[in-house]
Amino acid sequence: PVTAVILVAAGSGQRLGYGMPKAAVPLGGEPILMHALRGIVAAGIASQVCIALPAGEQELRRLCEDFRLELVDGGPLLTMVDGGASRADSVRSALAAVEDGTEAVLVHDAARALTPEPVFHRVVQALAAGADAVIPVIPVVDTVKTVAATEGPAADIAPELVTGTAPREELRAVQTPQGFKLSVLRQAHEAASGFDERQAAAVTDDAMLVELLGVPVHAVRGASQSLKITTPLDLIIAEGLLEGPLG
Numbered sequence: 001p002v003t004a005v006i007l008v009a010a011g012s013g014q015r016l017g018y019g020m021p022k023a024a025v026p027l028g029g030e031p032i033l034m035h036a037l038r039g040i041v042a043a044g045i046a047s048q049v050c051i052a053l054p055a056g057e058q059e060l061r062r063l064c065e066d067f068r069l070e071l072v073d074g075g076p077l078l079t080m081v082d083g084g085a086s087r088a089d090s091v092r093s094a095l096a097a098v099e100d101g102t103e104a105v106l107v108h109d110a111a112r113a114l115t116p117e118p119v120f121h122r123v124v125q126a127l128a129a130g131a132d133a134v135i136p137v138i139p140v141v142d143t144v145k146t147v148a149a150t151e152g153p154a155a156d157i158a159p160e161l162v163t164g165t166a167p168r169e170e171l172r173a174v175q176t177p178q179g180f181k182l183s184v185l186r187q188a189h190e191a192a193s194g195f196d197e198r199q200a201a202a203v204t205d206d207a208m209l210v211e212l213l214g215v216p217v218h219a220v221r222g223a224s225q226s227l228k229i230t231t232p233l234d235l236i237i238a239e240g241l242l243e244g245p246l247g
């Protein structure tokens, strides 16, 4: 399918704590955004890459414009938009700039800058085979429990009480790029634009909006190298991946 990739890079990077947008933070001497962008182009699946940048960020915009000049004939169209207050707002801004004639769209976190090419291919292959929605996943290594704030005498002992244990074999950690038939993702985000603040805050990926429409979401194998650079520890791991045998 004619495929656009939305690259969301408009976050502020609070947890990384560099005092600059996360996409601008250097990894192996180059901004995280550039690694993500090169990865998408190298995968060779995109007719268009639409990047949501922090509003008013000039330096990243300039780097993207320079990168555009490096693209050879037949490479993807590069589009830049201002992102929004939430990740979903950034996706919606980028969706509005997706070219006519596009059939499928992948939504990818700039923070997953080291995503291996085969992951892009697995997602696109599932779309080509007829999936309306597809996400890359990996098994969960930790046991996952639900908790609630403690009340009454229990609160004197600990702040939270365990309410259940999820069966680990059924759990998957979800990554990006998440792939969708364009019309399906547009419909899902239109529905979500009417959410109140509490509902909007609960939206952590695009697939969950599609799930709310009742559309089946397929899962393909992701990769541990696709880690989302979120904390300083993640950045150390990403630096190691670049230098090590996996880089």
Ligand code: CTP
Pocket (backbone or CB within 6 Å): 008, 009, 010, 011, 012, 013, 014, 015, 016, 022, 023, 052, 083, 084, 085, 086, 087, 088, 090, 091, 108, 109, 110, 111, 112, 228, 229, 230
């Ligand atoms: N993102 C975005 N627009 C936002 C918020 C997030 O485009 N308003 C993007 C980020 O740039 C990132 C991806 O969504 O590539 C995943 O978000 P996250 O890892 O949470 O990044 P930040 O929001 O920047 O980090 P933090 O939550 O620590 O501030």
Ligand code: MG
Pocket (backbone or CB within 6 Å): 011
């Ligand atoms: Mg965030």
